[in-house]
Amino acid sequence: MTDTTLSRLPACRRHRLLKRIALATLLLSLAVPGMAATLRIDNSAEPGTLDPQKTSGVWEARIVRELFETLVSQDPEGEQVPGLASHWQLSDDGLTWTFTLRDDARWSDGQPVTASDAVFSLRRLLSPEIAAHNANLYYPIQNARAVNAGKANPATLGVHAVDDHHLEIRLERPTAWFLQAMAMPEAAPLPEHVLEADGERWVMPGHTVVSGPFTLSEWSPQDHITLDKNEHYYDAGEVALDEVILYPLEESAAALNRFRTGALDISYTSVPGGRFEKLRQELGNALRVSPLVAEYFYMFNVRPDSPLSDIRIREALNLATRREVITEQLLGMGQTPSYWLVPRVTSGGTQGELPMAQMSMNERMARARELMKAAGFGPNHPLGLTLRYNTLEDHKKIAVALAAMWQPLGVEVSLINTEAISHYAAIREGDFQLARYGMSATLNDPYDFLGSYTTGSSAARSSGYHDDTYDRLVEQSSEAIDPSARVELLTRAQQRLLDDYALLPLYDYVNTALVSERVHGWESSPMDVHPLRYISIEE
Template identity: 50%
Template sequence: MRLTTLMGVGALCALLATGPLPAGAGEPDEAAVLHRANGAEPSSLDPQLGTGSWESNITGDLFEGLLARDAAGELIPGVAQRWDVSADGLTYTFHLRENARWSDGTPVTAGDFVYAWRRLLSPELGAAYAYLLFPVANARAINHGEQAAETLGVQAVDEHTLTVTLTRPTGYFPELLAHPSTFPVPEQAIRAHGSRWTQPGNMVSNGAFELTEWVSHGHITARRNADFHDAAGVSLQAVTYYPIDDARAALNRFRTGEMDMIDSVPTDRLDWARRSMPRALHVSPMLGTFYFAFNQREGSVLTDRRIREALNLATRRRIITERITRLDQPPAWSLVPDAIDHYDGPRFDFADSPLEERMARARQLMQDAGYSPAHPLKLTIDYITNPETRRIPVALAAMWQPLGVDVTLINSDAAVYYAKLRQGDFQIGMAPWVADYNDASNFLDLFRSGVPNNHSGYHHPAYDRLMAEAGETLDPGKRARLMADAEQRLLDDAALLPLYFYVRAVMVSPRLTGWQENPLDIHPSRWIRFRSGTGQ
């Protein structure tokens, strides 16, 4: 999942007290409106089209999948109150809640999931996350236009029973069912309103909240959904999300009480926050990697592996984490975070080499490629407009200058920036990624040929072959080894510039409870409440 903020400088929140509000805990506080700083302006509130945390934070409140997540980020029953798995691990049978309803009062049925999943895989929709359903029988072929949608391995046995057939046992499959892309979407609203179905007054949703207002670049408001199956367990009356991607502005609004939660803290204000607001500041690790993508499409100078390797060699990761981001993030010498379960991945072979040795090797590679301080290579680095995010490209430019690299910095707002990434209109661009689920494939799939999130345009038949074989093997150990071999291929190709694994710092008002830290950085508003006696 993409992020807008400089995540090493901003934010995974911790619980300030208790836990989630239990069902039946009483009527919601009619005055309780939560104000959340939320990064960038969403490009869409269609859960099947959003790709950023600034979108999933909202769609995760508006919709609910077969499974959901509690305040600690753990899987819990969602629309499905229980499920069975066949002995061979290929067939899942989900039993849906009979009281699951859309916000217009109509039932959420198994047929809604059949419709939604077929829509997600439709080549015409072009959903970036369609590949998450590829474990389902025929999903890949449908997404590639090779088979009809009706052949998808999902069936509504009756209104409250859904069966899903997989092509192979997939241990992390339940994790995918709590991802917004696999949520049900309202066929009735989509048919009635087309692409405008996500607008207030048109949207029908099935989550804890329903959309009431969307002021472009101003705020988005959602009120408690009275038709939600656990409405009695939702304390908040409403949530307002603000597109604030300037960490300094967000902090100022938090200090004045305008914001109850913000998702980043300016680097130069961390010490102040530690001294002045220790109860509000929370710092913790998460499953994510901050890296830069190299444009490796045909015609790009960065198709030359020697240049990519030289830039990696000259990058002083520890300097960046100690002097710029200042949260002691682990330097990243690979793509997949060390904390990913059931995976022991490789590292760059120069990870432990002295700087002098690395710089000598980098200079030689650049000379072999035809560049030096006397004959410099001109490169551009794109980044999202923000004083915080600018500091890393500035540092990279200084580190690469001795190699004969002349860097120009280009900044854009988040919407324009990610459009440029998708179009390949960049040379080097920041590509922060936080896990959607705890599996190495969620990172390694980013570099498979043809995947929409493969912004670099990286293509290597051996890599694709290894990932395909990993996807087909039934042996977990062999699967992990194949993925590690694939990642080694990435590193040998210097296909990316990883900098560090994420640690975030956020601010959460001490008046709140129910927000627990978790490595996926998922914090549904459903579980948040104001402490008794603190007011809104």
């Protein structure tokens, strides 16, 4: 068996953890008595829910990570560290994980967190009525796919509480990234005794019982959410913040102005691309820029009743898209023009690109016109398309630019702008033709992106995409043990998706955030995870 505990972490990671603990202890000792340490964050959008198994947006995940501790947690650099589980073991055949819960894990109502809570949570996560966004990440668990499809009772899921402190999870196949999935918010144990009593009200202030470093104190829709320090958290003594206030600001100019005045300590709303260089000079170290495992693309609705079910039109739109104009002239923040779905900074080395990636622009436009003519459209017989995007200055710029790039093909674009909640709700319902989409990794693994387009998964459900061969390649990649064989399968899967022009990729993200110099413990992370338990602020 392999075993993972704090004492067995590599020396460098153990040193970083001890150094952060020492810093937090020092800051706590210097705090002025009676003064609350309050952190104010622009969280970029209003959450649709705080139920960790029903969220889908990064702005929602930032909050639920603080409310619900996972068995496997993450440090500021995104490395896996013990959470509610003090340690875990994997059987020699790679099929059985055993998690040992820490003795001092408590819900915020004082009740102990048990292995039965973890079993309850995973069964709920895979139940079809929850429609969890990332349910496919847990398909390696025995019977998970059948449970999620409604073909098997949740009680048959391969999870078992050996006793109050030991959880056993049985897999159908060895899975390299499974431990990463257990660090995701949707996999956090949930308080069964509360959900049974309060139903849907359980994630509202006054009803929410949590296991994380913070509790839900206030939720004023479209205004703010307040989190208070959870005194029942197992590591509460090392949490430096007393209160966190999160604001759903979707307008980058408004967020920037608040940050300048000191009304915000951290802002996650994207920095306006056209003002990036000026802001870099003005804000200095407060403007943090780093690589991000995330992809910006447009999703096609490929259902039979959509004009984009025609691959000729999908290819033509990709051909006419000038990605370098978007990344260099509109944005200018170091984004990589993308001809793929899996960002190049993702671990694993997956390759593949759109077939037209190496063509000149003249060659691309000539072929695009031919394809549109063959599909029955052109300047004299235009194709009308609707394009959805969510509220943000740069999203609008890109949408307008795309409409102009496609106009010579005889494509007339009508823009539909809504706030993030409505935008993503429409995508989930398939109520779109073209829709702006941002996919931030929950796992630093190609499967997280490619798996979303397999039948029944989030992007496939929204877009209507389906290909049996693609599904098999992605599934085989999860079963592959040899790294080189796995890279080959993932590359073949991605290439098949791209040969099908199933989406319109634009660029690999970079992470931009505004972080006040008064904030300590915030680290750049390719997964954009910044646990508040490690953060402190100078008052």
